[in-house]
Amino acid sequence: xxxxxxxxxxQRAEAGADLAREELACLLSLEGEGQKALFAAADRVRARTVxxxxxxxxxxxxxxxxxxxxxxxxxxxxxxxxxxYRMTPGExxxxxxxxxxxxxGSVVLQSGxxxxxxxxxLAGVVREIKATTPLAVTLSVGERTREEYALWREAGADxxxxxxxxxxxxxxxxxxPGRRLEQRLQCLQWLRELGYQVGSGFxxxxxxxxxxxxxxxxxxxxxxxxEMAGIGPFIPxxxxxxxxxxxxxxxQTLNAVACVRLVIPDAHVPATTALGSIHPRGRQLAxxxxxxxxxxxxxxxxxxxxxxxxxxxxxxxxEPEHCAPxxxxxxxxxxxxxxxxxxxxxxxxx
Ligand code: SAH
Numbered sequence: 001x002x003x004x005x006x007x008x009x010x011q012r013a014e015a016g017a018d019l020a021r022e023e024l025a026c027l028l029s030l031e032g033e034g035q036k037a038l039f040a041a042a043d044r045v046r047a048r049t050v051x052x053x054x055x056x057x058x059x060x061x062x063x064x065x066x067x068x069x070x071x072x073x074x075x076x077x078x079x080x081x082x083x084x085y086r087m088t089p090g091e092x093x094x095x096x097x098x099x100x101x102x103x104x105g106s107v108v109l110q111s112g113x114x115x116x117x118x119x120x121x122l123a124g125v126v127r128e129i130k131a132t133t134p135l136a137v138t139l140s141v142g143e144r145t146r147e148e149y150a151l152w153r154e155a156g157a158d159x160x161x162x163x164x165x166x167x168x169x170x171x172x173x174x175x176x177p178g179r180r181l182e183q184r185l186q187c188l189q190w191l192r193e194l195g196y197q198v199g200s201g202f203x204x205x206x207x208x209x210x211x212x213x214x215x216x217x218x219x220x221x222x223x224x225x226x227e228m229a230g231i232g233p234f235i236p237x238x239x240x241x242x243x244x245x246x247x248x249x250x251x252q253t254l255n256a257v258a259c260v261r262l263v264i265p266d267a268h269v270p271a272t273t274a275l276g277s278i279h280p281r282g283r284q285l286a287x288x289x290x291x292x293x294x295x296x297x298x299x300x301x302x303x304x305x306x307x308x309x310x311x312x313x314x315x316x317x318x319e320p321e322h323c324a325p326x327x328x329x330x331x332x333x334x335x336x337x338x339x340x341x342x343x344x345x346x347x348x349x350x
Pocket of ligand 1: 072073074110111140141142143161162163165202232233235236237274309310
């Protein structure tokens with residue numbers, strides 16, 4: 001495409017026009033000057049819609065026990081090298097309370113899809129956190145039954161993160177043996193019906209993915225009308241079937257972050273840990289092209305090394321007290337500020 005056409009396309013996107021799949025694929029492939037213009041447009045939209053505040057969500061990785069066998073994931077069921085752990089309900093509540101003391105307005109409870117806690121126990125944890133802190137609570141525990149989602153919502157959970165992973169149904173089925181995209185979308189639909197703020201998202205650079213697949217990923221997020229869109233590079237994990245596949249690149253991932261900001265202007269968009277793990281300034285670069293959320297790890301140090309979805313994850317040797325000032329400095333260094341409060345979706349009328 002000619003340079004003039006690219007700027008016209010970016011202008012249309014910035015003005016909120018619906019883009020065709022091919023047009024999005026073009027934006028997703030930009031390099032050089034065109035990419036700079038894309039990032040600048042995304043940054044303007046971010047400033048206009050969600051402002052300069054960066055929301056911090058404390059991430060508690062409460063168990064790595066999982067019955068799924070996702071080909072990309074380091075804690076997949078068949079990986080015998082992983083030492084499995086579960087935090088107790090008391091430890092999880094304590095980690096959330098310390099996140100609150102560190103100044104975070106919300107926590108994300110994430111785990112593999114296992115029976116680390118039974119549904120009632122997890123509901124109890126949510127209830128206890130809601131009763132003893134002002135935190136917004138997000139769950140990220142995978143594909144479950146509608147009844148379980150309903151139970152946790154009644155217990156007070158505000159949000160749920162369930163990335164669709166890839167919008168290509170064949171690729172999805174290949175990468176997640178025994179599972180289908182349709183089932184994951186059904187879960188997202190239930191979460192929506194139950195009144196959760198919904199986060200979804202995808203990985204960039206999966207083997208077999210193209211710019212058109214990525215365009216579909218973004219159009220799917222728009223159709224789901226997500227409150228949060230998480231996008232990170234695929235990073236090959238040892239002892240998985242994809243161990244030797246090439247990783248997604250920071251450039252591709254940043255293009256996707258910028259495009260999602262243009263397509264869903266008021267979404268919360270995290271500068272992901274995975275991006276920070278493949279590029280020393282990955283999270284800073286994401287904040288400059290559309291992102292407005294960071295999810296610092298608040299998992300107690302002794303568990304962190306066992307929750308390696310991918311290798312060389314940043315902050316593995318830190319404790320929660322070290323991550324808070326470090327992330328604040330990162331945010332201030334980009335000319336932004338740390339937002340206070342639970343950081344609900346701007347669409348949310350609580
Ligand atoms: N079991 C939950 C939580 C998954 S972990 C669920 O299924 O939703 C959170 C996210 O990490 C996943 O949704 C996936 O997008 C990402 N992830 C997993 N393995 C990865 C890898 N090798 N590289 C990059 N991201 C990965």
